[in-house]
Amino acid sequence: MENSEKDDGSFNEAAAADGSNDGSCAGSLDDADEDFRRMEEMMVEVLCDMKPRAPDIIRAVPAGRALRCCGRAFRRKSPMLFRGSFPTDKIHEFWSHSWHGNSQIKVVTALFLNNGKIAPLIATAIALIAVILYTAGLLPMRFHGGIPTSIPKYPRASYWAKAVGFVVFCICLLCWQPAKSVFVDVLCINQYDPKQKSLALFSMPAFLKASESLLVLWDPTYTRRLWCCFEIAAFLRSRTSRQTARITVRPTLLGPVFVSLPIALSVVILGLGFVPVETMDSGNHAVVWPMMAGFASVAFYWSVTKLREFFRSVDSLHRELQQFQCNDCLCHCCAVDHRKADGRWMACDRRVLLSCITLWFGSVENFDSMVRSEVLACLTEQLSSQVLTYKQFLVMAVPVIITWILPPVVWNGYSTRRRGTKCGWRLRSEQLLKSCSEALAGHLGVCPLFSL
Ligand SMILES: [Zn+2]
Numbered sequence: 001m002e003n004s005e006k007d008d009g010s011f012n013e014a015a016a017a018d019g020s021n022d023g024s025c026a027g028s029l030d031d032a033d034e035d036f037r038r039m040e041e042m043m044v045e046v047l048c049d050m051k052p053r054a055p056d057i058i059r060a061v062p063a064g065r066a067l068r069c070c071g072r073a074f075r076r077k078s079p080m081l082f083r084g085s086f087p088t089d090k091i092h093e094f095w096s097h098s099w100h101g102n103s104q105i106k107v108v109t110a111l112f113l114n115n116g117k118i119a120p121l122i123a124t125a126i127a128l129i130a131v132i133l134y135t136a137g138l139l140p141m142r143f144h145g146g147i148p149t150s151i152p153k154y155p156r157a158s159y160w161a162k163a164v165g166f167v168v169f170c171i172c173l174l175c176w177q178p179a180k181s182v183f184v185d186v187l188c189i190n191q192y193d194p195k196q197k198s199l200a201l202f203s204m205p206a207f208l209k210a211s212e213s214l215l216v217l218w219d220p221t222y223t224r225r226l227w228c229c230f231e232i233a234a235f236l237r238s239r240t241s242r243q244t245a246r247i248t249v250r251p252t253l254l255g256p257v258f259v260s261l262p263i264a265l266s267v268v269i270l271g272l273g274f275v276p277v278e279t280m281d282s283g284n285h286a287v288v289w290p291m292m293a294g295f296a297s298v299a300f301y302w303s304v305t306k307l308r309e310f311f312r313s314v315d316s317l318h319r320e321l322q323q324f325q326c327n328d329c330l331c332h333c334c335a336v337d338h339r340k341a342d343g344r345w346m347a348c349d350r351r352v353l354l355s356c357i358t359l360w361f362g363s364v365e366n367f368d369s370m371v372r373s374e375v376l377a378c379l380t381e382q383l384s385s386q387v388l389t390y391k392q393f394l395v396m397a398v399p400v401i402i403t404w405i406l407p408p409v410v411w412n413g414y415s416t417r418r419r420g421t422k423c424g425w426r427l428r429s430e431q432l433l434k435s436c437s438e439a440l441a442g443h444l445g446v447c448p449l450f451s452l
Contacts, residue, residue: 036347043202043347044355050205050238056087057196057203058210059188063114064177066095066184071107073186082190092180094211096231101219101252109217109255111173116258119172120398127165134160165399166266173259182215183207204231205356209238213246219253220313223320226329230353232375233326233367237360249379251317253310258396260306264299266399271295314383321376326357326364 052058065084066073073081097106188207190196200207208214214235222228232247239245272295331350338346354364361367 036345039347040352040355043352044359046202047205047352047356048359050209050234051203052206053199053202054196057199058088058091058207059085060088060091060181060183061085061187062177063093063180063182066182066187067107067111067114067177070174071103071110073184074103074107074110077186077191079192081187082192085188088181089210090181091183091207091211092213094183094208094214094231094235095217096214096228097217097252098219098221098225098228100221100225101217105256106217106219106252107255108259109250109252112255112259113215113250114178115173115176116395118176119169120262120395122172122176123165123169124398126168127161130160130164162266162270162399166263166270169262169266169398183211205234205238208234211235213248216247216249218249218251218317220316220320223324224328224330226326226331226350226353229326229329229371230357232371233357233360236367236370236374245374247375247378248382249317249375250382251310251313253306253313256306257303257310258392260303261300261396262399264303265397267299268292268295269399271299317379318376321379322372324371325368326354326371 046053061084095110189200208231214232216222216228216232235247236245272292329350331348331353333346333349336346338348340346357364357367361370
């Protein structure tokens, strides 16, 4: 949760709010040093206690609210954000991230992690309903104009399943509102009330103690920020011997890759529908294949670029965790030489946070080795069993199943309608069943082979 708003020596205001110090010193460094040492000892004591510093200070928001308007909370601060939070004793997930990383890709990853499973499911269900309605003759061949009087050539086939599936997928991904309670700093800490903000900062270990799991949205700046490492430390420390530390580590490039691939696939599929039917049927390979290659290159270029960056980021994350040293992490206070903008001295967050870690784990080195072993093991296990998996590739290949459902039904439906036969519905139903079976077989068996 390392926050540029929080990582500004805010512990000084926190001490002032607690009444033990005015949070700064205008005298010499020597005079200030002793005052600050005492203040820092008090801060360490309060943080290590892991208790909320005020009633109702532990707050959460529904994940849907955190993702609202494409994650606006991550991009633009506003006093209104805090009003969406509610006091609670239990938080389902604590979202830990660095404010120094790219907020757009962080939001896409959060959207993917929360809505990436439900969106394709709903899109497929709605696409199937559209096909059934079409098969029943309740939807026209094209979007307007009713049943065509000649074989449709441009686009090649009806777009009901493809277009409906694609649009519903995008809407669900962006707008689905998961209800689980999460902690997001800008939403759960009142950034516009210095006293409330300070009390919340001193309650940070209590927030982590109240959280059932920790989601780390990792980018290269994460393991370099001391506040982020402190959150991992507090979460590990807050688990009892019976509790497993449920830490999920996800590189923030995961979202752009896993969202853009199905979208790119949909764009290719939609684009191919506009290849003139004569070209496809006449087997004019000199035209068809370059056209398909062109569609695919344009649509997948960005996805493939991000996929390569993602694998590089996973390597980098492994390396950083293997060589993790808390002492190498950065703090804003040290970067500005413990001087506020008005020239007054400020206390050192670094000394406070490292003292807490030492008290919790015996030494900073012990915590380092815990991160190198437990957190790294978590990451390795998750990447192999939860990220690049058969299921994940099935989700990405959903546009294929949606596409596969329709074309045979279209042609069958078209010819049946044109002939006006009475057995049209039965014939179309059989064709629909056949298409669905082929779609499932292709989706479950063939598409994942491309990922091997
Ligand atoms: Zn410092």
